[in-house]
Amino acid sequence: MSDVFISYARSTARQAQQVAEALRARGYSVWRDDDLPSHRTRAQVIEKQPGLAKAVVVIRSAEAVRSRWARSEADRALGDDKLAQRAVDDDRELLRTGLALAGDDV
Numbered sequence: 562m563s564d565v566f567i568s569y570a571r572s573t574a575r576q577a578q579q580v581a582e583a584l585r586a587r588g589y590s591v592w593r594d595d596d597l598p599s600h601r602t603r604a605q606v607i608e609k610q611p612g613l614a615k616a617v618v619v620i621r622s623a624e625a626v627r628s629r630w631a632r633s634e635a636d637r638a639l640g641d642d643k644l645a646q647r648a649v650d651d652d653r654e655l656l657r658t659g660l661a662l663a664g665d666d667v
Contacts, residue, residue: 563592566614568634570624576649577620584618611637621648 565584569577581591592610611617617638625631638644 562613562615563610564589564615565591566611566617566634566638567591567593567620568611568617568625568631568638569593569620570622570628570631572624573620573622573649576647580618580620580647612641614643616643616645617641619644619646621646622650 565581567577567581577593581593584591592614611634617634619625619631619635619638635644635646
């Protein structure tokens with residue numbers, strides 16, 4: 562189990578890596594999908610990891626808004642009261658989609 566699960570779209574992999582590095586530097590264990598075990602499918606692992614983590618950081622972007630994975634992970638984290646977020650695109654677009662909440666947490 563990781564302290565933090567990071568949800569992001571491929572176009573924001575660099576920002577997700579920066580957040581992961583900053584969290585690890587502060588002593589948190591971090592899980593990103595680059596940690597996928599080769600013997601399990603993406604769906605098998607990713608459906609499980611957000612629920613196991615103590616917090617979920619969603620890197621909000623226009624691409625994430627279109628991703629059913631990112632929306633699902635954000636919705637689940639919000640329902641579990643462990644959502645933190647970092648916007649990397651224009652918030653107005655994100656606000657129209659419902660993925661964005663109030664500002665950045667990370």
